[in-house]
Amino acid sequence: MGLAPSAEASVTPAFRPPERPCYIEGAWTSPRYGTAGYNLLLQPAGRVYFAGDWLSHEVAWQHGAFVAARSAVSALHQRVMAG
Ligand SMILES: Cc1cc2nc3c(=O)[nH]c(=O)nc-3n(C[C@H](O)[C@H](O)[C@H](O)COP(=O)(O)OP(=O)(O)OC[C@H]3O[C@@H](n4cnc5c(N)ncnc54)[C@H](O)[C@@H]3O)c2cc1C
Known part of the structure; x- marks a missing residue:
């Protein structure tokens, strides 16, 4: 399962070993905050x-x-409490 195109475009791995599958991406990877x-x-x-x-x-x-x-967990809790 891949990410939506807008999410994929904003992920910038700091380190990515070539043998890793593409969706793991490596350590210290994050979509840019607020995008x-x-x-x-x-x-x-x-x-x-x-x-x-x-x-x-x-x-x-x-x-x-x-x-x-x-x-x-808070989002899950709210969903459960809402029924
Ligand atoms: C070398 C090193 C030093 C660090 N030093 C510090 C420090 O001094 N202070 C500090 O605050 N932070 C430090 N960190 C960062 C800290 O370890 C991470 O920020 C924190 O562990 C992240 O927690 P997490 O729950 O987001 O992810 P993780 O701890 O990475 O947990 C994710 C879990 O999901 C599991 N997983 C992955 N894919 C799947 C799957 N498909 N199915 C089931 N399970 C899966 C993984 O095995 C893992 O157990 C350090 C990190 C590293 C690598």
Whole structure:
């Protein structure tokens, strides 16, 4: 499954070993914060929610991972509570 074209265009890996499959992209990879691709990935794809340091304002830090995880869990919670 690939990303929408707008998301793919905004992903800029800092490091990508040539043997890695293209969708892994390598370490410290993130769509540019605040771009259309970034905002698209903040939205769930059906029942699938995305989270990770790469989907925060602090890529490559645990803080970013916590922020993104909390955001995804909060969105799930709201969805469940809404019925
Ligand atoms: C060498 C190094 C040093 C670092 N030092 C620091 C530091 O000092 N301080 C700091 O704050 N941060 C540091 N970081 C960054 C920190 O480790 C990350 O920001 C944090 O671990 C990201 O958490 P995450 O949950 O977003 O992703 P991850 O911790 O990468 O978790 C993602 C998980 O998903 C799993 N996964 C991937 N694909 C699939 C799949 N298809 N199916 C099922 N599971 C899958 C992976 O195996 C992994 O367990 C460092 C990172 C590295 C590499």
